[in-house]
Amino acid sequence: xxxxxxxxxxxxxxxxxxxxxxxxxxxxxxxxxxxxxxxxxxxxxxxxxxxxxxxxxxxxxxxxxxxxxxxxxxxxxxxxxxxxxxxxxxxxxxxxxxxxxxxxxxxxxxxxxxxxxxxxxxxxxxxxxxxxxxxxxxxxxxxxxxxxxxxxxxxxxxxxxxxxxxxxxxxxxxxxxxxxxxxxxxxxxxxxxxxxxxxxxxxxxxxxxxxxxxxxxxxxxxxxxxxxxxxxxxxxxxxxxxxxxxxxxxxxxxxxxxxxx
Amino acid sequence: xxxxxxxxxxxxxxxxxxxxxxxxxxxxxxxxxxxxxxxxxxxxxxxxxxxxxxxxxxxxxxxxxxxxxxxxxxxxxxxxxxxxxxxxxxxxxxxxxxxxxxxxxxxxxxxxxxxxxxxxxxxxxxxxxxxxxxxxxxxxxxxxxxxxxxxxxxxxxxxxxxxxxxxxxxxxxxxxxxxxxxxxxxxxxxxxxxxxxxxxxxxxxxxxxxxxxxxxxxxxxxxxxxxxxxxxxxxxxxxxxxxxxxxxxxxxxxxxxxxxxxxxxxxxxxxxxxxxxxxxxx
Numbered sequence: 122x123x124x125x126x127x128x129x130x131x132x133x134x135x136x137x138x139x140x141x142x143x144x145x146x147x148x149x150x151x152x153x154x155x156x157x158x159x160x161x162x163x164x165x166x167x168x169x170x171x172x173x174x175x176x177x178x179x180x181x182x183x184x185x186x187x188x189x190x191x192x193x194x195x196x197x198x199x200x201x202x203x204x205x206x207x208x209x210x211x212x213x214x215x216x217x218x219x220x221x222x223x224x225x226x227x228x229x230x231x232x233x234x235x236x237x238x239x240x241x242x243x244x245x246x247x248x249x250x251x252x253x254x255x256x257x258x259x260x261x262x263x264x265x266x267x268x269x270x271x272x273x274x275x276x277x278x279x280x281x282x283x284x285x286x287x288x289x290x291x292x293x294x295x296x297x298x299x300x301x302x303x304x305x306x307x308x309x310x311x312x313x314x315x316x317x318x319x320x321x322x323x324x325x326x327x328x329x330x331x332x333x334x335x336x337x338x339x340x341x342x343x344x345x346x347x348x349x350x351x352x353x354x355x356x357x358x359x360x361x362x363x364x365x366x367x368x369x370x371x372x373x374x375x376x377x378x379x380x381x382x
Numbered sequence: 383x384x385x386x387x388x389x390x391x392x393x394x395x396x397x398x399x400x401x402x403x404x405x406x407x408x409x410x411x412x413x414x415x416x417x418x419x420x421x422x423x424x425x426x427x428x429x430x431x432x433x434x435x436x437x438x439x440x441x442x443x444x445x446x447x448x449x450x451x452x453x454x455x456x457x458x459x460x461x462x463x464x465x466x467x468x469x470x471x472x473x474x475x476x477x478x479x480x481x482x483x484x485x486x487x488x489x490x491x492x493x494x495x496x497x498x499x500x501x502x503x504x505x506x507x508x509x510x511x512x513x514x515x516x517x518x519x520x521x522x523x524x525x526x527x528x529x530x531x532x533x534x535x536x537x538x539x540x541x542x543x544x545x546x547x548x549x550x551x552x553x554x555x556x557x558x559x560x561x562x563x564x565x566x567x568x569x570x571x572x573x574x575x576x577x578x579x580x581x582x583x584x585x586x587x588x589x590x591x592x593x594x595x596x597x598x599x600x601x602x603x604x605x606x607x608x609x610x611x612x613x614x615x616x617x618x619x620x621x622x623x624x625x626x627x628x629x630x631x632x633x634x635x636x637x638x639x640x641x642x643x644x645x646x647x648x649x650x651x652x653x654x655x656x657x658x659x660x661x662x663x664x
Contacts, residue, residue: 244467294509374623381663
């Protein structure tokens with residue numbers, strides 16, 4: 122079966138999720154990856170959204186972080202301050218999903234601004250829960266398409282901490298979580314070097330060369346000796362993902378009407 | 383508590399220059415109240431909200447605010463809030479001063495505000511560039527017991543918090559069901575609370591652990607069915623995701639936005655007329 126790069130990225134991200142893990146999910150591709158995982162290899166994955174929905178099992182992907190579908194299928198819905206204090210800061214989250222406009226080689230992220238903060242060239246949405254997720258989740262999974270603008274030598278603004286300046290700085294500063302453990306791109310997967318914490322290309326998608334990835338990256342990308350190959354999506358993965366996306370598309374286009382009293 | 387019309391509630395409690403939080407996290411966003419603030423031509427507000435969402439994009443674009451406290455300013459799953467960006471990047475229609483936080487900080491700031499504490503405490507470690515722009519609002523400090531580094535976040539206490547909920551009873555107790563966000567904390571943190579509700583009933587019929595804002599906290603209740611649309615009210619109507627997607631085009635340029643506000647907000651009498659104009663009333 123042929124497949125798109127988006128589908129490959131989603132499948133690759135979903136495979137990073139272990140069955141039974143407690144996962145803090147974001148909207149977009151992370152939601153697709155998590156729901157796909159829970160419907161394939163990880164049926165006991167626990168999905169938590171920052172809107173306070175705990176252990177959700179959405180039939181269709183949410184457009185926003187607080188769609189009714191998430192509440193309707195949750196085991197419980199808790200106040201948002203509890204999600205941040207009891208669940209995240211309390212150390213109950215195994216995996217946090219993040220993305221951003223910019224990333225550096227140590228997995229630090231910018232989702233705030235391009236240009237000076239006071240007079241921005243491009244004002245981005247801002248932090249949301251990312252700084253707390255990046256700090257407290259036991260590990261971080263990042264999904265981003267690789268580009269010179271996005272994968273930069275030096276961030277315009279640091280919104281969330283990855284491995285800081287590397288070489289164990291995160292550990293020295295006694296961060297509760299271990300930081301980014303995998304970065305899924307449209308070329309393959311990067312993982313932190315055990316010593317320096319620098320993100321290194323360790324696995325490639327089919328039909329992609331390491332040289333392609335190096336050329337697309339804004340920092341001098343390091344490549345592991347003999348990088349592995351990510352297996353293409355299986356038929357089950359593709360069928361599950363496509364059915365999910367089709368249901369979602371229909372749901373998001375549905376006409377809403379109100380019966381007023 | 384007094385039961386009154388929405389226009390009366392806004393006229394009575396929301397004045398130029400006040401700090402006002404319209405809360406509700408994706409769910410139960412008080413759109414009707416935000417539109418009424420635009421309609422009444424209120425100016426110089428300090429708007430507070432974790433996620434500005436479309437309602438603050440509309441209010442900022444309409445020129446009601448010159449300050450914004452927030453923690454994530456996008457159109458969820460769609461992209462930018464174009465009016466918010468225009469105000470921050472170009473000062474249109476009013477230069478917007480921003481007081482920016484993370485979600486965790488905002489949640490903590492409301493929680494401290496609700497308890498009338500001067501600040502909240504978070505576990506430290508967030509090494510980011512935001513802290514440099516949070517003078518007077520966050521600071522690192524040592525735990526007085528262990529010496530560990532923690533972050534202090536100044537409490538947020540809005541002059542007025544406005545929220546939408548499913549039900550109120552005739553005494554003014556307000557029941558909120560489903561995703562509650564930080565509404566309860568924002569309400570307790572405020573000087574005054576205005577609630578719009580889908581319906582006013584004799585008996586809330588709530589479980590004992592339900593989220594209920596007690597009548598003595600609430601200054602005004604207005605019955606505004608559909609008051610959260612295009613956000614949603616669980617049990618009454620769904621989030622209109624197609625409207626959130628369509629907003630991207632409506633808000634992209636100043637002229638299109640201004641025309642939309644004139645036709646749908648300032649050009650109609652109330653929220654019912656807004657809903658009818660959009661053709662979403664069954």
